[in-house]
Amino acid sequence: MMSVQRLKSKMNYKKPSGSLAALGALLCLACSNSAFAGPIDDAKRFFRAGDYANSSRLFYQVMNSSSGDTKAQAEFGLAQSLKGAGFPYGASYFYGRLVQQGSRNDLFRPALEALSDINARIPLGRANIAGLFQAKLDPLAIPPAAQGFYFYHKGLESFDSNPTNPSNLIRARADFDRVPSNSPYFSLAQFYLGIIYSVVKNPESAIDAFKRSQARATNDNIKQLATMNLARAHYERKEYRAAFDNYSKIPRDSDLWLQTLLEGGWGFFMIQRHNNTLGNLHTITSPFFQNRFYPESYILSAITYLRLCRYENAKDSLKRFQDRYRTKFSDLNQLLKTYNQKYSDFYDVVTRYRNTKVLREFTAAVDIVDSVSRSEGFKEGQLVVRGLDREKGLLRTRGARFDGLAEVLKKVYEDLRVATAERTGQQVFDQSVQLFRYLQDLSNQTRLINLELLGGITDSIRTEYQGEPIGADKTEWGEGMRPLNIKEQLEYWPFEGEYWEDELGAYVYNIDSKCGGSVNKGKAK
Secondary structure, X not given: OOOHHHHHHHOOOOOOOHHHHHHHHHHOHHHOOHHHHHHHHHHHHHHHOOOHHHHHHHHHHHHHOOOHHHHHHHHXXXXXXXXXXXXXXXXXXXXXHHHHOOOOOOOHHHXXXXXXXXXXXXXXXXXXXXXXXXXXXXXXXXXXXXXXXHHHHHHHHHHHHOOOOHHHHXXXXXXHHOOOOOOOOHHHXXXXXXXXXXXXXXXXXXXHHHHHHHHHOOOHHHHHHHHHHHHHHHHHOOOHHHHHHHHOOOOOXXXXXXXXXXXXXXHHHHOOOHHHHHHHXXXXXXXXXXXXXXXXXXXXXXXXXXXXXXXXXXXXXXHHHHHHHOOHHHHHHHHHHHHOOOHHHHHHHHHHHHHHOOOOOOHHHHHHHHHHHOOHHHHHHHHHHHHHHHXXXXXXXXXXXXXXXXXXXXXXXXXXXXXXXXXXXXXXXHHHHHHHHHHHHHHHHHHHHHHHHHOOOHHHHHHHOOOOOOOXXXXXXXXXXXXXXXXXXXXXXXXXXXXXXXHOOOOOOOXXXXXXXXXXXXXXX
């Protein structure tokens, strides 16, 4: 049997690239095996006429009754037809099977390019894409149009398998470095390179990578994540002004906004701007965010008051932490025990909460469930599941025209939905466990601080949380995390229990130190 490439060579045919290569592969289907010329010719006619249901049906029949090149060509034609019919997840399954056969397959390149194109329009999901890396492929065989898609996700697989393992980080870095600068995945790859450089304590390279990610991002979420991590990298270098500048770029409607206020609060704490720290925390603990998970805000509040020698205020902050979170430990523990190893079920729990904002069981755990429901991984998983459900619904109305293919697609959707829910559920479950342990650590800290307070050993506490000496910052800091414009006229009033939504993020306290000398004076909003 003569391969497509050899046949083209004998015809002095110049090999096309990209979408032309895919079209050429489809139009040469009849060249592979004359025994199937009739059905394939019919399938091609339906495809050219835009009757993708009938072309899908015929290509499927040829695929099941042939072998070798003919089978591969029919499978590619089936994938093309399903894509045209509005079934991209169904198409991705058959494209993926061709890719997994390896780069020696004549249709490897156009199939991988087609997967890259689909993923640029809708997320295929990590559970779907992971199968591509089961085959050992020569990196040089990856077509240029698919290099960003392939190497980014390959790097992500290595990174996520164990980000603390040096060998995994080395493999991930090598793949992220292969993502071309003109690829839409470049900003994502640079973001993860920044994370890797941060893990290996190379802050200069981390800052450069985050800046490239920030500059090239076309997606608001990616741009905000890069900006947030750029702020963190500057914070680690004690470049607090640069950190504040980046934190202040996160918009109020972002899921990251409250985190920027908390981290910015730590920055103000380090430069001894305690009234700005307390102002940031005032927003985080307001009634507007009663279901948001920021227990560390009470710890930062307590140690800020300790610096100011305001011990009763510090005790009150610790008490507020205990009052809010003491009752949550039992529900959190039971939630994690109930859904341990039941990741698909846990995915359903988080999905119901995300859709309704109501947690039906273990209700005291709502903070953590809310937190993981806002993660990018969970949001992507939801999009994939919704896309699969949409195609299943479409199949119910058009399935009769697909004949036996309809049952195959139904099985594909069910399997992929289970795999996506399982993988996404495990991801958010692991995040929940980490948050639970984080809460336990904070609880232990409050007990230790309370013991020190009760014992009257306050000087040692203030010394512990004093931070490393830094140069005096003469900047006047006003609302939020931007330097105060000295020409700006500000109006101040005492806080009397009311919260104004348009003032969130702009509170500044006005309290003095009781340590014998003023540590930080300011105004209160």
